[in-house]
Amino acid sequence: MSDDHPKALPVTDRPALRADCANCFGLCCVALTLTVSADFAIDKDAGTPCPNLADDFRCGIHTRLRPEGFSGCTVYDCFGAGQKVSQETYAGQDWRSAPETAQEMFQVFPVMRQLHELLAYLTEALTLPAAAPLAAELRDALDSTERLTHRPSQELAELDVSAHRDAVAPLLLRAAELERATVPRRGKRRHRGADLMGARLSGADLRGAGLRGAYLIAADLRGADLRRAELIGADLRDADLSGADLTGALYLTQAQINAAKGNAATRLPPALTRPSHWGADGPADR
CATH class of the missing domain: 2.160.20.80 (E3 ubiquitin-protein ligase SopA)
Structure with missing residues (x-):
């Protein structure tokens, strides 16, 4: 790999890996399953909108989530996958105005979240001084993961994201081992x-x-x-x-x-x- 390969930016400079709810179609409020527990006050099947989801895709109890029994919502982080799926994969077409996209969109979202989580880990690994000997491999893994996020919706819905995670995990472990050794x-x-x-x-x-x-x-x-x-x-x-x-x-x-x-x-x-x-x-x- 040539020395002019673009270096990944640190996590703190990657706004694309931070949730931007204003540009998301409330995907975490619909695509995920909720189970009554200390974290959630209701049971909800995947694909069913949370009753607190407003028409504008905002949470109707956002400022009261914890006292209302939805502390799990305050913990969840999509790593920016929500806005990526909403604005790029589906080009701003939401599941309410285009219900034929809903089922697939809800399948794509958790796949994209896993890919964005990997992007965050790989980006961080590239900032570790002791992991410099792995820089080329880390950048290749970052690039390949990034390319997957730009695939068409049908390909993303069918992607074996677990296999990709399994392929990247040993590299992340090696980077961490080098840093821990310091x-x-x-x-x-x-x-x-x-x-x-x-x-x-x-x-x-x-x-x-x-x-x-x-x-x-x-x-x-x-x-x-x-x-x-x-x-x-x-x-x-x-x-x-x-x-x-x-x-x-x-x-x-x-x-x-x-x-x-x-x-x-x-x-x-x-x-x-x-x-x-x-x-x-x-x-x-x-």
């Missing part, structure tokens, strides 16, 4: 897929830890050091991140942060935003 040896334990639900990890040194796919639901991570920890696929629902340091955490997403608890002392990567539902002081001491 931190002190202490704390680089592997907890891939580990069951750490409710674990008491307050103040733990988890620098460079491998937490890929770990279950950290309701874990006590107050004041923990998670710098350069790999968190791709980690379940952080209700994990207490008050005062934790996630600076440089690898493959951490906005959705994971939205699902966790934290406070003003929680240190986040610059690409992520502190959730509005986090209080200044965070959850009460346990």
Whole structure:
């Protein structure tokens, strides 16, 4: 590959990978299944519009989602797939005015979301200094994934996106391993897929830890050091991140942060935003 290959922009400079609800046809409010739980107040089948979806494709209770029992909606992130499907794949033609497109559009949306999530991970991997030896491979994977997002709707609906994810995943893992190897040896334990639900990890040194796919639901991570920890696929629902340091955490997403608890002392990567539902002081001491 030539040296003049265009370098991918950092995640913070990629607005296309951020949800733009104003340019989406409320796809997450229709295409996805909802199940009554602590996250959702109703059951809803995929393809059925949420009763709170207004005629203009906006949420009728957007400012009251949590008190109304829809905290899961405040956690969800489409990585910009909604506006991509709405404005590019279907050229601004919405499923209400063109109902013949609805079923296919709702199939395309989750495929596009997975592709955009991969774009976010690959873009981040290209910013990791230690992963420089993999730059050419990462750029090729980024380009191939980007090309898939521009396919016609019928091809996207039939795309084996799982196979593509499986092909890209080892490359992302290698990039993370190189970056994790730059931190002190202490704390680089592997907890891939580990069951750490409710674990008491307050103040733990988890620098460079491998937490890929770990279950950290309701874990006590107050004041923990998670710098350069790999968190791709980690379940952080209700994990207490008050005062934790996630600076440089690898493959951490906005959705994971939205699902966790934290406070003003929680240190986040610059690409992520502190959730509005986090209080200044965070959850009460346990």
